[in-house]
Amino acid sequence: MSKQIQCPSCHRVFDYDVVASYMKVCPKCGYHHRLTPAERISSIADGNSFAEFPFTYAFPNPIGLEGYQEKISQSRDKANLEEAVITGECTIDGRPCVVAVMSFDFMGGSMGSVVGEKIAEAMIEGALRHEPVIIFTASGGARMQEGIFSLMQMAKTSAAAALLEKSLTPLFIVLTHPTTGGVTASFAMLGDVNLAEKGALIGFAGPRVIEGTIGEKLPAGFQSAEFQLEKGFIDAIVAREDMKKTLSFLIRVHMGEHSNE
């Protein structure tokens, strides 16, 4: 018997294979289960076109925080990833691009020095090659264990986005559940086109922090992708099954085949 999973939204139970065949979107209610970076990449990249950029970073503990090293080791085992983002190159319908995929499973997708470095590097690589950069975000924000250095990643990634812009290379952001804090307040809001997945939580302050400030419950759907669309901060909510063709269209119209030059 195949593995079964229960949808946290509609509570129906499905065969895992069935849900997987829908790109992990609930066939009944449309709930988006979390994708691993590998699943995400295979959902948009051509065949075996993805090649990961090498991981060359030593473990940084910039403020020398006790217990951080152990926390990283645990996360590596748990998420089966070296860090909270994977970067590399691939083709989408034959066109090359640079891609970064964050993972909420690794310490809540928090942005420390290595995550910031990899994302900045990916953007600079895109600018060098003049290939579009696509970033799937998922993050609780800055990685507090790295103190002020986590804050500096906002500066580093946003400056890289500025370089990308000045080199006229497109940046496409796909906001996935959840994207908050220092990631929202840096590169995640700086796409030439910002896309989002249905139902994703997208905001700066976390819902509980805001509730603490205003002293009442937030209205339903506050900070959802649909809310951000209504408020004008994202361009479109794209279904998972349409993500590849949407990105493919955006690459095509930005990379010369419909050139206005």
Next chain:
Amino acid sequence: MNKESAKLYSTVDAMEEIASTKEASEGRSSWECVLLSRQQNRPSASYYIHQICDEFMELHGDRYYGDDKAMITGIGTMGGRAVTFIGNRKGANMKENISCNYGMSNPEGYRKALRAAKQAEKFNRPVICFIDTPGAYPGLGAEQRGIGEAIARNLKEFATLRVPVLSFIIGEGGSGGALGIGIGDKLYMLENAVYSVITPEGFASILLRDPSQAQSAAEAMKMTSRDLKEFQIIHDIIPEAPGGAHTDPAFTANAIKETIERDLDNLCTKTPENLVRYRLRKIRNIDVQLHSDNPETSTKLLEVFTRCRL
């Protein structure tokens, strides 16, 4: 190394020599600095601006939504120079605290700051920022009007602003809300100012799971001017009177003024392009300990520069 990059390096090296080092007093604990930085009678951005300028005119509004009182912007003169000032405003008493939202800006505050900076760029005025905020406002309206986008845009735009930008953390440097006006060519901290990714109270309750541990959190977070000088996050420490800036505000104002004059004399001689390249390179290599200032990173960055109109 080609001619272009050699030229950049020589400019950069010349600029590295500017900073002089003044030793901060070793005596205070991190927590004492936290308390001092938040003290009600601590001199404000508005005080320093008026103390430093011969004349100053405040300019209001972001031109999109409103005028955020938690952010002050305007144009001042210093000797023969016109300078744009941007600063957080907490207010000098309880009534002002409330109208200034305790220095916590909404998106319109960051957009007002950006408007001032772009105006400065247009008219070739240097920009001076005074940071003193617990953070951006975590409220309903702030989210509705895109506080994340507003800060993100400032980080991107200030990174490539074609005029000198100097930032001074004069009190509390609270997280993204501080960074939103904190990207520039030089970053300074007053001796007893603090700068951190989250308040020590927040750090204690989230990471140490004990809000009462704020004092030890403050130590662990390494958020004082001494810590950040050591990390090379800031360029230098601005001295305060032994009892704190509030005991002799004019002393600190004078030190700030001297720093501004010295840096602007130097930075204003640079071409805008070199200024921006230097700033971007500084930001790119901010993680000293990741050894990101390796030759390959620098070479790539220089190559990207040649493809950009900065």
